[in-house]
Amino acid sequence: MSKSILIVDDEDGIRYSLRGILEDEGFRVNDAENGEEALRILSEDQPDLVFLDIWLPGMDGLEVLDRIKKEWDWLPVVMISGHGNIETAVSAIKKGAFDFIEKPLSLEKVVITAEKAVEFSRLQSENKALRTRIETEQPARLTGESGPVASMREVISQVAPTDAWVLITGENGTGKEIVARSIHSQSLRSEKPLVAMNCAAIPEELIESELFGHEKGAFTGAEKAQVGKFELADCGTLFLDEIGDMSLKTQAKILRILQEQRFERVGGRKTINVDVRVIAATNKDLFQEIKNGNFREDLYYRLKVFPLEVPPLRARSEDIPLLINEFITRLNRKHGFKPLIFTEASFKALCRYSWPGNVRELKNFVERMLIMYGGKEVGPEKLPPEIFDNAGQEPELQAQSSLPLPEGEVDFKQARADFEAQFLETKLREYKGNVSRLAEAVGLERSSLYRKLKAYGIQVE
CATH class of the missing domain: 3.40.50.300 (P-loop containing nucleotide triphosphate hydrolases)
Incomplete structure (x- = not known):
């Protein structure tokens, strides 16, 4: 689609000449002979560029420039004048003009300036x-508190x-x-x-x-x-x-x-x-x-x-929770996802993962989890397998894979309880009865772990 230009000049000959030059270069051109008419046109249909004469009847070009920059600050404006001086040019540039060219207009200068202004826009x-x-999609600043x-x-x-x-x-x-x-x-x-x-x-x-x-x-x-x-x-x-x-x-x-x-x-x-x-x-x-x-x-x-x-992200793994929370905030703002909360055990697993795709991979991971589990709590069991394959299995899952399954016909709830009791008893022996170290390894609060041990009848020395 061709770009459009508005020419504002009180001289019919200037408007006619500029229109012919610019249309030959493929631009769509509209024109106005004074500032009031120009502002009316701009209120109806904004062009991609304005050529604006400084010396206009009634509202002069600098006043029109002020109005344009107030209403449409993104719109590039090139000032033209047959009575140019350094002070006028400086004033126009300070007010936000893209460029300043003098009459008589150089055809090459007009075309080059128009192309540059439209491209800049x-x-x-x-x-x-x-x-x-x-x-x-990603932090606009360097997020993290790591060294x-x-x-x-x-x-x-x-x-x-x-x-x-x-x-x-x-x-x-x-x-x-x-x-x-x-x-x-x-x-x-x-x-x-x-x-x-x-x-x-x-x-x-x-x-x-x-x-x-x-x-x-x-x-x-x-x-x-x-x-x-x-x-x-x-x-x-x-x-x-x-x-x-x-x-x-x-x-x-x-x-x-x-x-x-x-x-x-x-x-x-x-x-x-x-x-x-x-x-x-x-x-x-x-x-x-x-x-x-x-x-x-x-x-x-x-x-x-x-x-x-x-x-790489693996060299500053302590920043991963901060990055995850920032991505959640930004993606929720963009897509309206429901809140997502990673458990402490999940954060530990994510911090152990090497993230070969770095921050970009982390952002994609967070978006995927928001789509799948928005509004829910995310524990290690909801994390994708590669999180553990790459980093070495998450401790609690690694231990589970080596434990025997319960024998006989039992329902799922009972099987899970038996499995959890076996797992905690095995791990407690591995950590020589140290409940604090076990709690840290499996991602549980000490109080919660004590309640589970008591419920399963597991003695703690």
Whole structure:
């Protein structure tokens, strides 16, 4: 679907010229000759971009800009004027204008500005949607009180205010993107965009276009010009996820641009200068990739100004209950699940599990349990088998598997009681009569365990 633009100018010739230029580029165009008419149009149908003249009869352009930003703060506005000066431009930018261009209008400048503004608006919408998804699906901050998390927070607070480039390493699902966003949010660039790109998700033949943009007709299918990630991240942060999956050819081009901070769009000749901080992330051992000939050594050391490794979940298992409770809260808010309570024994089993999929696997596990057992208490018997297969069986279940079944025909309730009595008697001998250690091992309160022992007639020395 083509993007729409509203042109606000009191000169018929300007409106006519801009309409023709922009429609030729594939935009849908509407126009207004004064601020009041523009606000009426905006109240009925918001475009993707507004070109707004500063000098208008009645309500001037800066007043209209104030109204637009009050009502539709997400809408990019490009100010145009035939009497431009630095003070006016600065005032417009401070009020929230996306850009400022002077008359007589350069046709190339108009088209480039329109494409960049519309692309920026799209990116803002995607970022907003992404932030919403992150807030509901995984912690938007580093959750945990363990030593590794506390150390990582300290490191982030040290590197974030600088412009140093950061190379984040860690296993899949550890939360490398959360770390990148934490660095950006604490940086001096936090008011500027954080532009993210997954290098592994884009086909090799399109990755240059995604990074650097392209001009109209640069290749088959390039029906209009496109602004690249580097250009969109100007004065902000570019997050290159899965950097280890880039081809050597793209790595060479990335290296040159990282060093020079300037580039040309695919199919273009104009040099574009940018000021971008780069944060890269990978789950691969890049040093080994260099030895295997899959990654450039010079790019590795260019990116690795400040290395930061995100620990796997198994290295901070004490954070698992906090993460589980946070996921429950967020997923309940998103889907309206009934509350879910894990018993102490379940938490112990979950903390012993190695979580090869890390935080992502934990989030998926919590959502599955909410669907299955929402509104109920979850004991070890409700946990999936892999929780015990991977970590070594949960003590009480491990012991149960080695005990003989009751003989004769008995109902289920009696069989379970006989089984439980045998289990507790066996385990009590194993722990040499130490009730406290037994209670901890089987996940029961001492008082509850004492009542069970008394009910089954098991003597405690």
